[in-house]
Amino acid sequence: MRTESAPLQSPAPLDLIPPQVRAAQDYETLATDFIEPARLAYVAGGAGHDQTASANRSAFSAWSMLPRVLRDVTAGHTRLSLANENLAHPILLAPVAHQRLVHARAEIETARAAEATQSCMVASTLSSVALEDIARAAGPHKWFQLYFQPQRADTLGLVRRAEQAGFGALVVTLDATLQAPSLRALRAGFRMPPECVAANLRDASRPPELPALQPGDSRIFQGLMRGAPTLQDLEWLLAQTTLPVWIKGVLHAGDAAVLATSGACGLIVSNHGGRTLDGAPSSLQMLPAIRAAVPSRFPLLFDGGVRSGADAFKAIALGADAVMVGRLQVYALSVAGALGVAHMIKLMREELEASMAFAGCATLEEVRADCLTPACMT
Amino acid sequence: MRTESAPLQSPAPLDLIPPQVRAAQDYETLATDFIEPARLAYVAGGAGHDQTASANRSAFSAWSMLPRVLRDVTAGHTRLSLANENLAHPILLAPVAHQRLVHARAEIETARAAEATQSCMVASTLSSVALEDIARAAGPHKWFQLYFQPQRADTLGLVRRAEQAGFGALVVTLDATLQAPSLRALRAGFRMPPECVAANLRDASRPPELPALQPGDSRIFQGLMRGAPTLQDLEWLLAQTTLPVWIKGVLHAGDAAVLATSGACGLIVSNHGGRTLDGAPSSLQMLPAIRAAVPSRFPLLFDGGVRSGADAFKAIALGADAVMVGRLQVYALSVAGALGVAHMIKLMREELEASMAFAGCATLEEVRADCLTPACMT
Amino acid sequence: MRTESAPLQSPAPLDLIPPQVRAAQDYETLATDFIEPARLAYVAGGAGHDQTASANRSAFSAWSMLPRVLRDVTAGHTRLSLANENLAHPILLAPVAHQRLVHARAEIETARAAEATQSCMVASTLSSVALEDIARAAGPHKWFQLYFQPQRADTLGLVRRAEQAGFGALVVTLDATLQAPSLRALRAGFRMPPECVAANLRDASRPPELPALQPGDSRIFQGLMRGAPTLQDLEWLLAQTTLPVWIKGVLHAGDAAVLATSGACGLIVSNHGGRTLDGAPSSLQMLPAIRAAVPSRFPLLFDGGVRSGADAFKAIALGADAVMVGRLQVYALSVAGALGVAHMIKLMREELEASMAFAGCATLEEVRADCLTPACMT
């Protein structure tokens, strides 16, 4: 059993588009040659036995897309507005922490790909490079993902830095208080390597001394869950900034209904890529009920298992305005840096356009539930 | 990885009926010995990950056939009328492009098999031999499949040639604007070999100069989809010819309802063998809804995954008037040329007759939905 | 590929109960050591791709049995009356042709096992030994299975011999006009060996000259199906004998409803072990609808996939009065002759009794649909 991850075992990223990549998803296969095994286990794994991570993928197989004939889509496009931002296409780069795990220049490469492809990138609180550097490399569309910090001053510090750096929105993550590498990553001997530090948090204050657990206290309830964000935290945040705030990590229609009136600009349907509660349903399974629980034009993003433009099409048809791509972003980054990420997005966008064209949809508004039919499982 | 298809590696087709073939579907297995691997990957593959091509096959497993007892079927037959053509049986040879990929004499052999078995053959616009030659070899029942050409004059040229050559109907394909070999074929290194030219299109005019894509234009929407057939194209075509016109590539009940009043003589329920939109439902899954959406006697053909007379029985029970056989035609052609194709049809027809006899159906009219029951999936 | 079955390759049957057999179904595994491969392929296979033969087995997995507590079953028994015959238990030996394929003394051994276990045996028209010899070896409960012969005189001859020999009922098979070995048996090179002759038919008259097929005639409809039994044949038969007549091979509720008023003493729900129409549903799937279609006390036997007492319990719970065991009978015969068959029945009966005891059923009447619950398929 490996006891430490060995960053030097993988070949350097390519500086060209790999010719064998023909579909966006091909980066997933190819990445196995570019990411050291323990790190790959960490990236690819979810939590526990990867049940939810697997469900995220297989959920897409439950739906087929219905082709139409004789529809004129020559004026077609993939443009959309999200929180007053006009985007060329609905494929966003999800916030992914610690990108130095797979590429030395980490989020800088991702940001360059975002700019090159007119994509909206969401920088993580736990990025390997400072948010200001990411902002400089990224194009006009960039948001900042925020984890609440133990001290509000530190949280506020991140918000101000994000505003200053020009991020156009905040994405506050609510679903990741408890998190651990998957059993698969643990068995592969994964440990976060020393070069992967959270660059944004270098200057954070020391966390306050928490009262020690008392006999009979639970390490979960009275321990870790003390750090969970509360409604008060959310309200406080919304009062601190004029940036639009997205809420990430909603999987329950009841939560969605309440949060839609919280002042947030939109919700991100997500189970954190299956990295938190192993045994949670797939994001796609919960999407229709969440769409039905919020006002009809209320912005919803989707995150969880997207590997192709067809997947994006299905999520949009089931109620998402746009989708976020996490793991595939990392895979493409590992293979060919900015070039890889940009190529992956270009392929996925064309795959989405092809799905729309087949389905006779000239715009994303036309991508609706009646474009799908439940797949016949045999 | 192979980088080119090597046509000479396969043994020559047999000049006898292979004794190990006992069911029509056996030609599928046997063909692996007669078709060079990259070409086989191209023929067998659908689009993308072959999801729809697989679904076409597995959809048949969702239905069981109900045997009856004490029914007198000694006057039974498989005759039917389609677009004023009286056919001996409902198994048609689907239009398949580039048959030289698997046999040097290509469609000539297929046509001879059609004549020998009283089958209706549909010649493809993209046939390896000229439509006039096919027409001469085929029997009385032959239709011509038409792809709209970039220039209407070329389309009209094909129509006139087909009329002249004696084809009894046109089959216009609407669902194949976007198409690419499957990932499987790409990985096998498939390229269309030089001997596979579209013989019918040798004299076509050069396609008109299309305006170049503008910045921001989509290669899909503003590029490839410019070539998609429109309702105007269809209406124009119907006005040019007195031949009956079948519309091929319908998978949506809404489209079917509209097209049933378009002047076409019938529709062909098809997803192009899974070669266009990977992720489309199986043809069989959509067939009942399409049958319900068109007038009760409106002619419907079925295409997608038929490998046996039992498959044909199920498609007819679910609403088709007749079925088309694509890949199995190619497999039989590769194995034993005209003899193979004729033998395959003979077997499939007997399998259909046996299914009818078991189900107590003396005629195709008696093959209805109540002859089937949903299979219990365990 | 084998071209002929080689009867001498298998070890002689044991003359003791094999110690490794702990459940009736174990004979199925063990038989692979005692039956020559091509013959085994013939016995084990159904028709075509064995879809229906497989479905017969898997259908039992769709149901679970519900255990009860505190039920007094110490007066429990498995007795039942069928067509005025009082049986000790509801496990019948199905008619199986050509038993010499697996044991030199063939049906004589089976008959001895029937007597030893107080089982009702159904001798096949196509038995390897004469019906009179079977009758002498069998116990008091014996029925004769009748295939209509090309000439009514021959059919009548069989009926009279069966009456004479003391068979207590006739089982007329209606579902096997078309039949062929499975592809699996064909591929294994199975041919009926010369020692397997239909002993009962040695003296049958030569079949009448049938008019040859005309051009355009179908080998199925105008050929083989001429031999299919008609309602007139059935009525004729019922008029010829005072023996109770069971009708075997019913799978459709509509047929069952009609036949229940035909004068037959009962029906046998069966798809001929999947040996006729490959693609027919499992017998178990159709059983509840057939039970509902006939009068509530009308006798129904069940045949198809029974390998254990639990299977018998499920079939009885879903509406059968008793079950017939086909393949497992042959397997046990091949392993240890009469001893094997008797042991198999003894085990199956005890398995049935254990299922009844768990379910709190003291008699077969108490074995009803509410003893089962649909299995949760995950």
Place this chain on the structure above:
Amino acid sequence: MRTESAPLQSPAPLDLIPPQVRAAQDYETLATDFIEPARLAYVAGGAGHDQTASANRSAFSAWSMLPRVLRDVTAGHTRLSLANENLAHPILLAPVAHQRLVHARAEIETARAAEATQSCMVASTLSSVALEDIARAAGPHKWFQLYFQPQRADTLGLVRRAEQAGFGALVVTLDATLQAPSLRALRAGFRMPPECVAANLRDASRPPELPALQPGDSRIFQGLMRGAPTLQDLEWLLAQTTLPVWIKGVLHAGDAAVLATSGACGLIVSNHGGRTLDGAPSSLQMLPAIRAAVPSRFPLLFDGGVRSGADAFKAIALGADAVMVGRLQVYALSVAGALGVAHMIKLMREELEASMAFAGCATLEEVRADCLTPACMT
């Protein structure tokens, strides 16, 4: 084939917590190194073909857990009251017979783990060490599982000894009259080794001479089932003791409804770990109907397939007040004795707490059916 179990082949249990165990369920995998194969086959197997044992596990996959956001669970706990006993958590050690099969000190180790983790342990009638010794080692929460003995005096003797030893409740098992090792254990050559004697029964009177079976009697109905507990037995027991009495082995809602009014303090939904009727449904499948059939606050325990805190969460959400852990207890015992069992419980409890925290449940009362959603099976 092994013909005898060889107790000395397995390594001695560890005296430390194995570092590779990260989830409670990991003890299942690790145990394969610590339990001799034939014994492992006996422990792991159910009855027959292990259908029910497998169903117990797979049933949990039919449900997903719904995470919530912004719920305050910092006052969370897992406390509950059961039959007037206040427990720190709802994970009980199920009664497991013959623990010497996997550890020389057997139930003494288990009892020590129960005390260390404030768990309620249920000692088996068939324990390898005397109930008095178990009672001394266990903590304050201990119940005694009772099998009715052939002689009431012996049953009463066990009750009195249990009362004397300080057990706080009785658990009377009703579902295990018929039991045999699984085919898997039989094939592995398992036999109960001589060191595994039922310590509590050493002094039991000789069973009374039962009248021999008469010809025609059934070994099941007139034999084994004579020993099955009756309603009179239960009523008699309830009259003999003032201890609370749990009834174990209920799987049918109708039985549950009746037994809820019998005077028992609660029911244990169980199929005996799949060790009795192979083909019975999973415990989890039947739990909701049983919950619905008894008064809303009537205590229900759950037993069958629990391997993780998430499993416990699901069973509680579907109506159980607490869960019992059987096989995993044995696995942990085999690996590291008391330390292993205590570690397993600690992990499972934290897993349960984490599931509750994710689902926003601060107490077990909040763990209800709306915390789950049917898993999308693809």
